[in-house]
Amino acid sequence: MSCLQVLRQAYSGSSGALRCCAALTCSLLPQLPTHKRNASSRSSEDRPNFPGSKSSWTEKLEFVQPDLYDGIPVYRVMDTKGKIISPDHDPQLPKEMLVKMYEKMTTLNMMDRILYESQRQGRISFYMTSYGEEGTHIGSAAALEEKDWIYGQYREAGMWVYDQYREAGLWVYGQYREAGLWVYGQYREAGLWVYGQYREAGLWVYGQYREAGLRNNGYAISTPTHEQYRGDGVAARGPSYGIATIRVDGNDVLAVYNVTKAARQIAVQENRPVLIEAMTYRIGHHSTSDDSSAYRSVDEVRHWDSTQHPIARLRTYMADRGYWDDARDKRWKEDCQKQVMQAFAAAERRVKPDWRELFSDVYADMPASLRAQMEEMERHVKEYEDCYPTTKFSGH
């Protein structure tokens, strides 16, 4: 089955999920690539031909109630335990690739554990974990090509981990220590290098680019989704902007892979945008500055950590095929822990860039107001030099 078929089929199955009137169905589902509507050829007796309307007539006086609508369905390949539901949709990736995906998902998880702890020990100032969202990072990174560009968000470190940028990524994280804001200064040398040169033709998150992936992890810091919007998530907004849209189970790495591959094909071949809403759950706190027990129950978090976890699902899938077992898992986790610790130690030994880059890397010509702030900081750092670890920074 081609990728486009996967995407189309995902939509064609949606009618059963919609209980509301046809008008609602029409307005919420995106136009698929083959779907060319020609208003002028329709009779206004058959269908309304108002400019701006794409639906049908109805003689029922019926308000569209949000709770009567099941929403755009969530495409998945595996069930919550990691068993394939429809063999046609199994991308049948080669063993080496699946092993790589599993190893990268677990590397991200290991990075999260070690760096989160190191923040608690005061070795870095700030960190954001990706617990529970590993499938969205790795499934999408695996489906893209070397030449594609990725604009990753802060909770998308797995996109870097997937390829050879693990150390660079950790280097960025390593630089977080002492001053969280430093990371922005680092972007020119590390972050942008990671983001910008990762691949070559720009996809994923925050992109107004041709393909945008969005992780819906249930929260924006402490605000749960039910306080963020009343409609059907983010995917429902895609069609209203004229964007082909799909919703996917973000904890199913194979589904994310299929959907990203299909979306990339539409974007590249048809040069039009595609939106992916990957449904997942943020198991970790928003950041090391957050305590999520203040706004959600421990039981809720435990539920997501112990069921449908993307790493566990992929592991079951691989174990079923004889690609992975407990002994290998144990060896790999030990090895992975060593790799992350070594990269972290190497990052800690690096001299940090000149702190003035915090001011100098934004504008080609620094505005007077920013220069004044930089000079004020220069005076401050000079006066209180003994309070700052200045020798750890270049330019001193």
Ligand SMILES: Cc1ncc(C[n+]2csc(CCOP(=O)(O)OP(=O)(O)O)c2C)c(N)n1
């Ligand atoms: C313009 C702006 N306003 C506010 C913030 C502060 N802020 C940082 S992260 C965040 C929440 C983002 O939530 P979401 O997009 O759901 O991503 P998640 O953290 O769940 O991965 C906010 C409000 C910001 N970074 N930029």
